[in-house]
Structures are given as structure tokens and as C-alpha cells.
Amino acid sequence: MRNLKGRLDLCSINTATLGHREPLSRTIDRIASAGFGGIAPWRHEVEKVNVAEVAKQIKALDLTVTGYCRSTYLPAATRAQFDANIDDNKAALRDAATLGARCFVMVVGGLPEGSRDLRGARAQVSDGIAELLETAREFGVPLALEPLHPMYAADRAVINTLAQALDICDALDPERSGFLGAAVDAYHCWWDPALQASIAAAGRNERILAFHVCDWLRETRDLLLDRGMMGDGVVDLSALRERVERNGYDGLVEVEIFSKENWWRRDPDDVLRVCAERLQTVC
Amino acid sequence: MRNLKGRLDLCSINTATLGHREPLSRTIDRIASAGFGGIAPWRHEVEKVNVAEVAKQIKALDLTVTGYCRSTYLPAATRAQFDANIDDNKAALRDAATLGARCFVMVVGGLPEGSRDLRGARAQVSDGIAELLETAREFGVPLALEPLHPMYAADRAVINTLAQALDICDALDPERSGFLGAAVDAYHCWWDPALQASIAAAGRNERILAFHVCDWLRETRDLLLDRGMMGDGVVDLSALRERVERNGYDGLVEVEIFSKENWWRRDPDDVLRVCAERLQTVC
Numbered sequence: 001m002r003n004l005k006g007r008l009d010l011c012s013i014n015t016a017t018l019g020h021r022e023p024l025s026r027t028i029d030r031i032a033s034a035g036f037g038g039i040a041p042w043r044h045e046v047e048k049v050n051v052a053e054v055a056k057q058i059k060a061l062d063l064t065v066t067g068y069c070r071s072t073y074l075p076a077a078t079r080a081q082f083d084a085n086i087d088d089n090k091a092a093l094r095d096a097a098t099l100g101a102r103c104f105v106m107v108v109g110g111l112p113e114g115s116r117d118l119r120g121a122r123a124q125v126s127d128g129i130a131e132l133l134e135t136a137r138e139f140g141v142p143l144a145l146e147p148l149h150p151m152y153a154a155d156r157a158v159i160n161t162l163a164q165a166l167d168i169c170d171a172l173d174p175e176r177s178g179f180l181g182a183a184v185d186a187y188h189c190w191w192d193p194a195l196q197a198s199i200a201a202a203g204r205n206e207r208i209l210a211f212h213v214c215d216w217l218r219e220t221r222d223l224l225l226d227r228g229m230m231g232d233g234v235v236d237l238s239a240l241r242e243r244v245e246r247n248g249y250d251g252l253v254e255v256e257i258f259s260k261e262n263w264w265r266r267d268p269d270d271v272l273r274v275c276a277e278r279l280q281t282v283c
Numbered sequence: 284m285r286n287l288k289g290r291l292d293l294c295s296i297n298t299a300t301l302g303h304r305e306p307l308s309r310t311i312d313r314i315a316s317a318g319f320g321g322i323a324p325w326r327h328e329v330e331k332v333n334v335a336e337v338a339k340q341i342k343a344l345d346l347t348v349t350g351y352c353r354s355t356y357l358p359a360a361t362r363a364q365f366d367a368n369i370d371d372n373k374a375a376l377r378d379a380a381t382l383g384a385r386c387f388v389m390v391v392g393g394l395p396e397g398s399r400d401l402r403g404a405r406a407q408v409s410d411g412i413a414e415l416l417e418t419a420r421e422f423g424v425p426l427a428l429e430p431l432h433p434m435y436a437a438d439r440a441v442i443n444t445l446a447q448a449l450d451i452c453d454a455l456d457p458e459r460s461g462f463l464g465a466a467v468d469a470y471h472c473w474w475d476p477a478l479q480a481s482i483a484a485a486g487r488n489e490r491i492l493a494f495h496v497c498d499w500l501r502e503t504r505d506l507l508l509d510r511g512m513m514g515d516g517v518v519d520l521s522a523l524r525e526r527v528e529r530n531g532y533d534g535l536v537e538v539e540i541f542s543k544e545n546w547w548r549r550d551p552d553d554v555l556r557v558c559a560e561r562l563q564t565v566c
Contacts, residue, residue, distance in 0.1 A: 110501075111501075111517055113501075115517070116517050116518065116519040117519070118473070118474070118517075118519070122476070149433060149434065150432060150433045150434070150474040150475070151432065151433070151434045151503070151506075153473075153474035153499075154474075154499055154500075154501045154503075154516075154517045155501055155502075158474075160474055160475075160476065161476060163476075163477075164476040190401070190436075191401070191433040191436035191437075191443055192433070192443075193405070193443065193444060193446075193447040194446075216436075216437055217437075218393075218394075218396075218437045218438055219438075220434070220437075220506060221506075223434075223503060223504075223506060233437075234394055234398070234399050234401075234437045235399065236399040236400070236401070
């Protein structure tokens with residue numbers, strides 16, 4: 001396992017960690033100034049400015065874009081809406097290419113409003129990924145399927161385990177083109193009894209495209225916005241990183257923390273300082 | 284699949300559904316008066332009165348005890364605490380026998396305070412169940428391992444999928460004695476991509492000891508106390524029951540709803556009326 005001490009160049013900050021409180025250009029500067037090697041920006045902040053300018057700034061600061069967040073949800077109640085979702089994602093893939101992103105993060109979406117058809121939503125997701133895989137190849141940007149914690153199955157992602165993501169990868173990309181894989185996020189996956197086996201399988205098939213860290217707080221008070229800083233929760237992050245890296249992952253370690261009542265209220269530079277310290281001590 | 288219309292005798296109410304606002308004897312009367320065939324009481328309400336009297340009242344009303352809730356958490360930071368947890372559960376098994384419970388519901392516990400050793404906690408759980416299985420046989424009360432939703436992995440249960448529960452059953456009770464199995468709860472399991480396969484495996488091995496229903500609300504606002512009434516959420520409950528019953532489950536259908544801000548504020552008889560209606564229409 002790589003030693004992260006003094007190696008913030010191996011570490012990336014997902015801009016959500018700072019709460020999207022400032023213009024993206026300011027956030028990019030802060031992350032670069034703090035010494036991190038990577039950044040993962042969000043579409044809503046990129047799309048309201050000029051993607052070429054964002055790409056230029058990131059490139060000038062020599063930051064790796066560890067992922068572009070994130071896909072428009074795929075499952076829809078109508079074919080027209082599904083097609084619109086696909087088109088949205090294709091446009092985002094073009095921006096991901098402009099940014100030089102290592103992957104396009106696919107949070108695939110939950111059940112369409114009013115639906116109880118989980119199997120149908122999962123089928124739509126597979127169909128949509130198949131279609132987007134063509135575009136991903138065209139633009140040279142891999143799709144990283146991010147299994148989300150099962151508590152988001154209804155409204156955010158019907159892909160909920162790494163095994164499930166890998167099954168889709170194997171079905172749609174048996175040749176392991178490098179354009180389809182998974183994002184392993186400690187928050188979403190830490191509980192999974194099959195995680196060790198799934199990481200091994202993913203590694204063998206070169207499917208791990210991103211690795212995200214934060215922590216699961218024992219007293220989690222909100223389903224979405226109460227993630228913990230690394231070291232403040234129950235996840236054995238260094239054991240997880242060891243496993244991911246032993247199975248071939250050599251990309252950056254990305255911090256992604258949604259924390260409305262805590263970290264999003266703190267000074268951004270302080271947050272980055274704590275991220276840096278925890279990455280080097282508990283991850 | 285059995286038709287529940289006019290068959291409330293096939294349905295049971297977990298007393299938590301009424302919010303534990305009244306003395307247990309009053310709750311028992313309400314549930315029987317409403318026509319339900321079963322009840323699942325909790326230890327904290329049984330243990331503060333007299334278990335023999337509770338058993339007598341339940342028997343006089345001809346209610347089936349579909350489960351006795353629930354185990355003391357097993358994983359502990361010290362051996363002494365682990366042993367105390369085992370002893371607690373043994374005492375509860377004696378009460379479960381007095382009540383004539385169809386099973387003792389095992390919510391196995393999360394990580395010991397301050398621990399990040401998920402694998403160790405899971406090993407403790409297996410050890411504890413092995414020990415309790417002896418007692419279960421003695422008292423004639425099966426242990427129903429209840430996989431809890433992964434959002435409870437830190438603090439309530441390190442068994443989080445039906446597959447995982449079944450692996451423990453197969454390891455500890457390969458002869459399928461009937462004294463070790465699982466409780467399938469729609470709320471905890473609905474999202475699981477492997478659920479269909481796990482239910483089939485459980486059925487083949489006669490492991491399904493209880494079936495619990497409520498619903499997952501799309502806009503869940505609390506991790507513990509915001510479960511939905513059947514029909515108000517996203518779970519295809521009739522498809523799930525069909526699957527469970529096709530695989531051999533012939534016990535009662537138990538309603539278990541934790542709902543601090545909604546159902547626990549309503550009149551208990553109204554809650555029971557809605558449960559009865561939904562059981563007969565959407566389950």
C-alpha cells in the first residue's frame with residue numbers, strides 16, 4: 001500500500017466537501033494551494049461557468065480530475081424522459097472529456113416517481129449504460145458506476161453493491177475495454193459482507209476507476225448530509241485502501257464529504273487542512 | 284400466494300407499530316379485538332410486568348406470538364460483556380418459551396463502541412449465535428436472525444443481508460434443525476439485488492421463520508423512526524410476499540412500523556384499522 005505521508009499529490013478533493021459555497025474558480029485555487037494533486041468537480045458548478053475555462057485553470061494548476069460528478073439519473077417513467085436523460089449524460093461526457101476527467105461518475109438514479117418496479121429500474125439502468133458506453137469510448141472518458149448505499153435505492157441509485165455494479169460491467173464490457181468500471185466509495189460500501197470478494201473480482205478485471213473516502217458516523221443524523229471526516233467514524237479506511245490498492249488501484253484517493261451541519265459550516269481552508277491531516281494519518 | 288382478504292387471522296401486529304404508548308395488556312386487547320391472529324411483543328414491555336400473565340392473556344385471546352423482540356446485542360468490547368449479553372439472551376429465550384413465541388428475533392448488534400473491527404464483530408455474532416442455539420433447542424424456541432438494513436451496520440446489526448444470515452445458519456445448523464433461520468423484513472431487504480436468490484435458498488432450506496412488512500418511504504426523514512405504512516412507499520410488498528410464500532413460508536404476516544412523527548401519533552385503533560385494510564389490499 002502506498003504511504004500517503006507527504007504525498008498529497010496522491011490525494012484529491014471532491015468539491016462537495018467544501019459545500020459548494022464559493023465560485024468554482026476559488027475552490028480550485030484553494031485545493032491546489034493546499035497541495036492536493038486532484039479535484040473532482042460537479043456539473044452544476046461547471047455548467048454555470050465555461051467548461052473550457054475551468055479545464056484551463058485546472059490544467060494550469062496541474063490538478064488531476066479524479067472524476068466528474070455526476071450522471072443525470074437514468075430511470076424514467078416515459079421513454080421520452082429516458083432518452084432525455086441519456087442525452088444529458090452524453091453532453092456531460094463531452095464536458096468530462098474537456099476537463100480531462102479520469103472518469104464520469106455514474107450515480108444511476110432511483111425508482112421513477114410513483115414506481116415500485118425496482119427490477120424495471122435496474123433494467124433501464126443497464127440499457128442506459130450500454131448506450132452511454134458508446135459515447136464514453138468516443139470521448140475517451142470511462143464510466144465509473146458508483147454503487148450507492150442501499151438507503152438511497154429509492155431515490156438516488158438502484159445500484160447498491162459493488163457486486164451488482166461489476167455484474168453490469170461484465171455483461172456490457174466483457175472485453176474490459178477500460179471504459180467501464182466502478183467507483184468504490186467507503187461510505188457506500190463499508191458494511192457489505194461481500195466487499196472483500198467484490199474488490200478482488202474488480203481488481204482482477206481492472207474495474208476500479210475511483211476510490212472515495214469519508215467516514216460513517218455511528219450517530220448518523222441525516223440520510224444524505226451527515227457524512228463524517230475520515231477518522232471520526234467506524235470505517236477502517238486504511239484496511240479498505242490497502243485492499244483496493246493490493247487489487248491494482250493506483251489512482252488518487254478522493255475525499256467526498258457531505259456534511260451540512262458540520263464541515264460545510266467551517267472555513268474551507270480549515271476543512272482542507274483537516275482532510276490533508278487525516279488522509280496522511282488514518283486513510 | 285394466500286389471499287389475505289378476510290384473513291386477518293394470518294396477520295400479526297408487532298407492538299412497536301402502536302408506539303409502546305400504553306400498557307401491554309391494553310395493546311394485546313386492542314390487537315385481538317381488531318381481529319388479528321398474531322402479536323409480536325417486545326421485551327421491555329414484557330419484562331416490566333409478569334411474563335406468565337402476559338402469556339396467559341395472549342393464550343386466552345388465541346393470538347399467535349409471531350416473534351419475541353428482541354435479542355440483546357451480542358458484540359462487546361470485553362469478554363465479560365459478551366458473556367453478559369449471552370446470559371441476557373438466554374433469559375429472554377426462557378420468556379420466549381413461556382410466551383409460546385414462534386421465534387426469538389435476533390437483532391444481533393453493531394460494532395462495540397469505539398471499534399472499527401467489522402469482521403471481528405461479525406465473528407462475535409457467529410460465536411454468540413452458536414452458543415444461543417443450544418439454549419434455543421432446550422427451550423424449543425427457534426432463533427430468527429434478522430438482517431437489518433445496512434444503515435444500521437454501525438450501531439444495531441452487523442448482519443445486513445439475507446445471504447449473510449443464511450451463511451451463518453448453514454455454518455451453525457447444517458442439519459436444518461428448525462431452530463435457526465431468518466426473519467425477512469421488507470424494510471431491511473427490499474433493495475437487495477440478491478434478495479430473490481436468497482429467498483429461494485432460504486426456502487429450500489426451511490429457514491424463513493418470520494415475515495415482516497411496512498414500507499420504505501421515498502422521502503425518509505429519519506434513519507430509525509420513519510417507516511411507512513404498507514402502500515405508502517416504494518416496496519412491491521405483494522411481489523415480495525408471493526416470493527416468500529412460494530418458497531415455503533406459511534407463517535403469519537407481521538406488521539412492524541416505527542413512525543414517531545406519523546403513526547405513533549395516531550389513535551391506536553385507527554392505526555390497526557389502516558394496517559388491516561392495507562394488509563388486505565397491498566400486501
